[in-house]
Amino acid sequence: MLSQLLASAADGIVLAAIIAVAAMGFTLQFGLTNVLNLSFGSVMTIGGFTAYLANVAGLSAWLGMLLGGVAGGLATIALGRGVLRLYARRRTQLFEMMMVTLGLSLVIDYGLQSISQNAIYGYTVLQASPVRLGPIVLTPIQLFIVLLAIVILVVVEAALKFTKLGKALRATAVEPSLARSCGIQTGRVVLITWTISGFLCGLAGVVYIISTQSVDYSTGELFLPLIIAAAILGGVGSLRGAVVAAVVMGIVTEVVAGFGGAAYSTVAGFAILVVVLLLRPGSVSGGAEDRQLVL
Amino acid sequence: MSVWVFYISTLVIYFGVDLLAGIALNLQFGYAGVVNFGFIVFQAAGAYMAAVVVLGPSGGVASFQQYIFGSRLPFPLDLVAAAVAGAVVSLVIGLFSLRRMRRDYQAAVLLIVSLIALQVVSADVPLFNGSNGLTGVTWPLGQIVGVTATGAPVIYAAWTLAIAAIVFAAVYWLSKSPWGRSLRAMRDHEDAASAMGLNITSLRLQVFVIGGAIAGLSGGLLVEYIGAWSPGAWGYAETFVIFTAIFVGGVGNYRGVIVGVLLVPVIFLELPRFLPAVGYPGLIDSLQWVTIGLAWMLCLLFRPRGILPEKRMEVTKPAGVPGPAVVPSEGGA
Known part of the structure; x- marks a missing residue:
């Protein structure tokens, strides 16, 4: 009983690490631009497919991981600059921007479906024999993923807090027009944020497919709810919040799965979001709709 | 038959x-x-x-x-x-x-x-x-x-x-x-x-x-x-077929909804089912969804209120009340 609980909790931490990597990227982007980017999952899939192709081309899995992140960053910049800017220039409302990103995700997902011939591709790399710590059984790559999430949290938090760019980013997120009149090039800040968050998104796509050992066109789409839930739960723009929310959701999901409710494990993860919505709607409403679009 | x-x-x-x-x-x-x-x-x-x-x-x-x-x-x-x-x-x-x-x-x-x-x-x-x-x-x-x-x-x-x-x-x-x-x-x-x-x-x-x-x-x-x-x-995408239909036709306009439903789900999604197959099985399906996504995005870019937008509701000023007639603005944000 207890050992089962511990084993499930350990799996939960691994899942949480994957959610956390993606949710940190998501919340960074969301906190700055205020666009609820529903094409985030599709960019994850792009990162996953890039790593798969790199693997087919004979590159090492670590390089594939890096390339996946780079592909995510490039795709995010292309979408942000090429597509979302178009709408921002037409004074599209925040809410309609979300709809635009949804259309984008349809185009990317089903574009990938037509290119990938709607097949599921196996991706088994970096699989090694598991390490046993009492009841907890983890593979080295799972430990690596957890470590990666922690490193990203520390590095990005530190960068936000101590570097000039981090200060500029926080200033832009709070009040873009004031930041602009203080001489901050908000356009550049947004571009750099797109890059970082896209990189994290692509990276999350790769670690996710390493963990599930397969990739197909809907990989990111099915993972997106967890990311959004973690970002909303953790408070928009808060990296630490996103990580804490990811840990809670990851552990709940895996514990429910471990105790026989596999079909309902994800539901349990989301039940937390629902409970928070019911008990404390104010904490999620995030100060109304008067936030402005920053692009 | x-x-x-x-x-x-x-x-x-x-x-x-x-x-x-x-x-x-x-x-x-x-x-x-x-x-x-x-x-x-x-x-x-x-x-x-x-x-x-x-x-x-x-x-x-x-x-x-x-x-x-x-x-x-x-x-x-x-x-x-x-x-x-x-x-x-x-x-x-x-x-x-x-x-x-x-x-x-x-x-x-x-x-x-x-x-x-x-x-x-x-x-x-x-x-x-x-x-x-x-x-x-x-x-x-x-x-x-x-x-x-x-x-x-x-x-x-x-x-x-x-x-x-x-x-x-x-x-x-x-x-x-x-x-x-x-x-x-x-x-x-x-x-x-x-x-x-x-x-x-x-x-x-x-x-x-x-x-x-x-x-x-x-x-x-x-x-x-x-x-x-x-x-x-x-699948979640099915919702967006209906949404696209309303967007294309006109949000909040009944004639628009009829036009949109004729155009999008019937013409886009159902007619091609009877076309000869191109490429591998399922290719046409995927491309239809891509088209739906593009139609959705183009609509938001060029005609956010649809082909037949909702009519403005005119409220005439009651007799004997001073001040301008009240004309509620059209559409939500």
Whole structure:
């Protein structure tokens, strides 16, 4: 009983690490631009497919991981600059921007479906024999993923807090027009944020497919709810919040799965979001709709 | 019966079903401003319910599939059950998702609900036979008359259109009533509507449940024709076909909804099914979805209010009252 609980909790931490990597990227982007980017999952899939192709081309899995992140960053910049800017220039409302990103995700997902011939591709790399710590059984790559999430949290938090760019980013997120009149090039800040968050998104796509050992066109789409839930739960723009929310959701999901409710494990993860919505709607409403679009 | 009769009737049936869905979604989104990104779940709820109350007790003739609520209800009750299922599911979902929060969060929560529902139904086999879905659904009304849905598609098409027309008339009347006007007031200015004494949460829930019931009915009609229902039929993207139809036609405009439903689901998604196959099987399907996504994005870019936008509601100044005539501004943000 207890050992089962511990084993499930350990799996939960691994899942949480994957959610956390993606949710940190998501919340960074969301906190700055205020666009609820529903094409985030599709960019994850792009990162996953890039790593798969790199693997087919004979590159090492670590390089594939890096390339996946780079592909995510490039795709995010292309979408942000090429597509979302178009709408921002037409004074599209925040809410309609979300709809635009949804259309984008349809185009990317089903574009990938037509290119990938709607097949599921196996991706088994970096699989090694598991390490046993009492009841907890983890593979080295799972430990690596957890470590990666922690490193990203520390590095990005530190960068936000101590570097000039981090200060500029926080200033832009709070009040873009004031930041602009203080001489901050908000356009550049947004571009750099797109890059970082896209990189994290692509990276999350790769670690996710390493963990599930397969990739197909809907990989990111099915993972997106967890990311959004973690970002909303953790408070928009808060990296630490996103990580804490990811840990809670990851552990709940895996514990429910471990105790026989596999079909309902994800539901349990989301039940937390629902409970928070019911008990404390104010904490999620995030100060109304008067936030402005920053692009 | 020629192939063409079957083909045209099938398209008419899809038109009727999608029109019902379009009316329901337009009431929720166009009139009340509720962004129901989980719309397809309510259609699916109706379809599953209609299927299990037609299939008979679980373990009988159709013992190769397992499901709950298995029974054999006579004619009007199957569609009533479908509508009730849609209404009950939307009541449950609406109770937690329609609270006051940012509109984009609300939309995201409903989208999440849609994805989760799909996962649960696919994974929990005893519920509705998992990802294989239910098959062998018949048409109870047809059995009374002595025909089957696919055997007499013209009759089924007429039946679908009749129901769609009745619901259309009812919803049209509702939306022109004071209740419909309060929906638009809520959409255009929630705080002002609330200050006028409208109960926003309750109004939202009402429109959500009514829309859910219509969606359930449309699902029931659809499943009794095609005879099968599985998670493949209600992916999250299906919601956006209906949304695109409303966007293309015109948000909050009934003629627009009819035009949109003709253009998008019928012409885009159904006609190509009868075209010769190109490439590997499934390529045309994927490309259709890409087209839907592009149409959706282009609409938002060039005609955010649709081809036939909602008419401005003119309110003339009552005689003897000083000041300018009040002309409420058009559309929500």
